Amino acid sequence: MPSHLFADRPAPQPPEREAVDALIDRTRLLRGDVDAVRRDTSVLDDDDPQLRWQRALCELAVHQLDDLGEHLGQLRDGIAGPSACGTADTSARTPSEPPTGSLLSRVGSAEWNLLTDEVSWSDELYQIFGREPGAGALSLDELPSVLLAEDQPLLTSMVTDCLVDGRPMDGEFRILLPDGTMRTLHMMGEPVLDADGCTASMWAVLRDVSRLRRSQHAAGRTQDTLRRQEHMARAEHRMAVQLQEAVLPPWHGSLPISGREASGLDVAAHYLPSGASDLIGGDWYDALPLPDGRTLLSVGDLTGHGISATSAMAMLLGALRGMAVAGVDPGAVMGHLNQLIECSAQPALGSAVCCRFDPATGTLVWAQAGHPAPLLFRNGVGRPLPTPDGVLLGAASGVVYEQEQVALLPGDVLVLHTDGLTRLSDRGAGPDMLLELAPRFAQARTAQDCVRIVVEELGSAERLDDACVVVARVAA
Template identity: 65%
Template sequence: MPSPLFADRSAPQPPERGMVDALITQTRRLRGDVDAVRRDAPLDETDDAQVRWERALCDLAVHQLDDLGAHLGQLKDGLPSTPVEPAAALPAPAAFPGSGRGSLLTRVGSAEWNLLTDEVSWSDELYEIFGRAPGSGPLSLDELPSMLLAEDQYLLTAMVTDCLVDGKPIDGEFRIARAGDGAVRTLHMMGEPVLDPDGCTASMWAVLRDVSALRRTQRAVRENRDTLELHRHLVRAERKVAVQLQEAVLPSWRGAAPLPAGGALDLAAYYLPSASGELVGGDWYDAMELADGQSLLTVGGLTGHGVSATSSMAMLLGALRGMALAGVRPGALMGHLNQLLGTSSAQPSLGSAVCCQYDPETRLLTWAQAGHPAPLLFRDGRGRPLTPPRGVLLGATTGTAYEQAEVTLREGDLLLLHTEGLSRRSATDEESRSRLLSLAPRFADALSARECVRLVLEEFGETEREDDACVLIAGIGERPAR
C-alpha cells in the first residue's frame, strides 16, 4: 500500500497501543449511553415531528460512534504484535453493536493505482464494497467511473484529475451501483498522490468508505428537522390568526364600560392567557347595552385551542349579541346557542357560558347558565355564589331547555363573572371559588371595578395556568366611599 512519501507530508507515526485501547473503551461506553437514550425514546408517536427528529439524531450519533469504534479496532489490529490484556479487561472491538468485523470489512477498503507500471492493488474490503468477486480483479482508474451513477461520474473524474495533475488530495463522495445486485451505495473517498524521490506522481492511493447508512440517517435528521420547523411555523401562524380573530371579536375596553349613560354599571374585564402564552382558547367576555335600556353581561368558553376554537367562539358570541339585541331572554338564548353549537361547529366541541340581563330600573338580574361557574355576588364585605338554575354544557345534547334565575341587586353590590382556568388545572372549582370569595374585604374597599380586577390579577396573575381565562366585574351604581 502507500509509500511513506506523500504529497507535502511525512509518514504518520503509529499511536501507542494503550491510547487506542483507552479510546476504544471510552467510545464503547459512550455508544452504550447513546443507545440507551435511543431505546428510551417513545415509539408510538410516529406523527410527532419532534420525536422523529430526536430519534433520527440518536440514530446518527450511534452510526458515527459505530464507525469510530470500528476504525479504532482496525487501527489496533494494525499495530505491532504485543501481549493483549485479558478479554475481561478490554473486550474486543466487535463488542460494538452493529459494527463487528464482518460489517467493518464491507464498509472500509483501500486501493493503490501505480501510474508507472499500471498495477492496481485493491484490499478485500473494497471488493465487498463494490460487489465484485476477488477473481474478477480490481478496476483501473479508467474503468472505475463505469461503476458510478451517470450523474456522479464527473465528480470522480474531477477529483482524480486534480490529484494526478495538481497534486491535490482527494476528499469527496459519489454513488455507485454495486455489481450483481445493483444496489446504490454512497462512498466517501479520501486519497493522495504518492511522489517518487524526484517529486513526480508515481501512484495514487485511496481509502473508500461505504457511508450509505450514515447519509440515510443524516438525511432523516434533516427531513425531520425541516418537518419540525414547518410544524412550528404552522403553529406560530395559526396562533397569530387565532390571536387576531380573538382581538377582533372581544371588546377592547379594560376599564370604563362602553355603556353610554346613567352610570348603572361600572364595568371592567380582563383576559388572562395561559402560562406558556402559546394556547389561545375560545374563552370570551362581553357587555353591551340592549335596545330596551337593559344591559347584557356574559362570559363563556369552548373546549380546544387555536383557530378552530376562536372561530367557533366568534360565531357563538356574534349569535349571542344578535339574539340579545332582538330581545331573546337568557334561558331561551342558551337553548339557541346549544342548538347552534351542535349543528354548525365544523369540529365537535363543548362549551360553557353564563348570560345575564340587568334592568337598571328595577335592579333585577335575570340569568341562565350552561355548565358554567355561577356568578359571585359581593355585598357588605362578604361574597357568595348565586344559586344556579339548571343548564347543561353547550353542545352536549340537543333540544335541552335552560332555566332562568332572578336576583335583585342593591346599590354598591359587585357581580363577578369568570371562566374556568383561573387556577392551576389541579385546583378544583371549589378552591378557585374560595380564593375569589376571600377577596371580599378588599373588594369592599376598592373604588372601582377596574381596581377589583387588579386585585383578581394580583391573586391569580402569577398562577401557572394551563389554559386561558376571563374575568368580568360589574359594580352596581356608585361605589361606596372609604
C-alpha cells in the first residue's frame, strides 16, 4: 500500500538493508530454537497442565516470531504491491477461505476518501473480509455491520477520533464472515490532511491476527488451569497438614498423663516429610498410656498422599486407639484394622506395627502387618525383634496376625519407624542404617536425644517418601 503522508511531514528514509538483513537472520535463528522446544513439548503428556501451558507459550512465540520476520522482510523490500513483495496468487482462493501463506496475505490496506466518498481496498483486504471484489468495498458507514455487536462502539469511537480530532487509530475488533467464521482484525491508521490541514481521507492497515489471538487465548486458558490446580494443591496440602497435626500427638519426652514413673518409658517421635512431594502422606506414629497402666506404641503407613491418605490414616489411628483402650491384643488389633480397610469406601494398602508395653513385667507384646520390625538397642548393640507373621493391611481377607513377646530391660532403646526413613535415593534400604547408630544411642541420655541423632543422620531432603520414627527408652 502506498504510504500516505501528512502534508507537513517529511518523507521517512528507509533503514539500511544490511541492518534489517541482520535482524531477519537473528529472528530466524531464534524462531528455529523456539520451534525445537515446541517439538520437544509436543511429545509430552497432554494431561499435565504445566506442559500444556509451556507448549501453548511456544506456539504463541513461534507465531509472533513468524510475523516479526515477515514484518522485517516487508521493511527491507518495501511494499510496492503484490508483485514486488512476492505475494502468493489469491485468485484461486474462495472469499471465505482463510488467508494463508506470507504475512502480506493476512494484511490489507484501505482508504476512505471523505471528499469523493470513494473507497479503495487492496486485494488482500477482500480476502480478509471474505468478500468478492465485485461486491465492492465497505464504506465507513457499512463497515460496522460486519462487526460483532459488542465491538461496534469501539470502531465508531476509533473512526470518530481519527476524523474529528486527527488521532491515529490503533485497535482490534472481530468480524463475522458470510459463512459465519469469526476473525480478529488489528486496525491501524490515521487521517490524511490536505494542503489546508483539513482531513481529506482516512487510510488504514488491517491485519488478521486471529491465529495469534487463538494462541494467546490457549496459553491463557492453560495458565489459568495450572493456577487453579496449584491453588487446589496448596489448599489440599494445608488441609492435610492441619488434619495430620490434629491427629498425631505433638509430645516428646515423658508420656503425658501417666508420666515416666507410671509408664516406665521415655518417648519421643518425629515426622519427616518427603523431599520429592509437597503432599502429606499417610504415615502415623502414636504412643498412648492405657487405663490399665500399660502403653501403646504404634507406627504405620498408608498408600497415597493428600487428604484421602491423611483422612484414612486418622480413621485407622482412631480405631487402633479405641481397640487398645478396650484391651484388645496387638495381633487381634491388626486383624480388625485389616477388616476396616476392606470395608472402607476407598480401599487402600497399609503397613503397621502395634506394640503394648507392660511396665510391671517389662514385657513388650507386638504384631505387625507387612511392616519393618522394631529395633531393640541394648548395651551399644542393635538388632531387629523376631518378626511374627502378618501381611499388609488390605491385601487379603480373613488374615490371622500373630504376635511376639520380648522382655525389655532398664536402659533399652526401642525404635519404631516407617520404611520411608531408610529408603533414600543415594543409600541402600534396610534397618542397617539405623543399627549403625547403636553406639550413639548408648551415649544418649533421653529418647529425644536419640530422635535428634536419627534426624541428623537420616533427615535428608532427598527422601523419597514421608517417614515417622518413634523412640521409646525404658526407664532405668
